[in-house]
Every structure is written in structure tokens, then in C-alpha cells.
Amino acid sequence: QRGAALLLFALAGLILGGTFFFSFAPNPDRTGRAPITTDVMAQARAALIGYAATYRDTHAGESFGFLPCPDTNNDGEAEANCGAADVSVVGRLPWKTLGLPPLRDADGECLWYAVSGRAKYNTKTAEYNWDTLGQFIVQDKSVPAVTLAGAQPHDQPLALIFSPGPPRAAQNRAT
Secondary structure, eight states: OOSHHHHHHHHHHHHHHHHHHHHSSOOTTTTTTHHHHHHHHHHHHHHHHHHHHTHHHHSTTOOTTOBOOOBSSSSSSOOSOOSSTTOOEEEEOOTTTTTOOOOBOTTSOBOEEEEOTTTBSSSOOSOOSTTOOOOOOOOOTTSOHHHHHTOOGGGSOSEEEEOOOSOOTTOOOOO
């Protein structure tokens, strides 16, 4: 009668506004974690580039640029053979082979690694040189599919390093 209803509406609006505002605020558990993942991915990238750049030095009679096979049995070592030539393979980053500590993302998960079938050291493709094209097309939800269809062949990477992030509901990841 003397503004009590207005006070109740203002209080209800404040509660609803606060709820709306904080529902879009970043999860405090994730704050500051992206730089950790970025740092370990940069270490992995540098190690892979170093491996490719020195491949001929450590493998007599070979050319530069070959990359290790992924680790598919979770021992940190690159597999000796990772399938047929020109067939891409996905697994975990072979951190021992690259001389790295076990790299983990901000969620404590091992980094994953995909190598183009043309760049893996075993089984090698028939022709591999500076002009060899990768076999991956990286898609981004902000890039229209029409743009991806017109992507240049040299935009296709020979390898990818990625972070799986936290487990989602209903996922069961073995250690």
C-alpha cells in the first residue's frame, strides 16, 4: 500500500537479474586453466617440429620431416608401425619418444596426436618432400562450409595435437 509491492517487485527483479548474470559467468573451476593447456601444447608442438627437423640426423639415409607414430598402448612410446602408407592415425602423444615429460592439459588428461599418413615414419609414403600435402581438414564452427570446400591444399596440416578436455557426462575414460 505504501510502496511495499514496489519493494517486492524490485527485490524479485534483483534476484532474477543476479541469477541471469551469474548463469553466464565463467566457471570459476576453469578460470586460468587455458594457459596451462596452451603451454603444454606449445611444448608438444616444438618437440614434434624438432623431431621432424632432426629425423635425417638420427636415421641415416632418410629425408627430413617424418613424424613419429602415435602412442596407442599408453606407454608414452611411439608405435613401431602404425598402419598402411597414406593412412592417418590417431593416438596419444608419444612423449617418451619426443623426450618430454608426460604432458597433460589443464584437466589432467594426456594430449592426443594425429599424424597424416603421408608424414608418419612407418609405413612411409612413396614420395615425401617439402611440398607434401597433409590429409586433415580442420573445421571451425565459425568458418562456413563453403569456405572449407575452397580451402587451399597447403592449409591441410601434416599433424594435429589436441586436448581432450574434461570428461563429459556418461563418458568412461580408462586411466
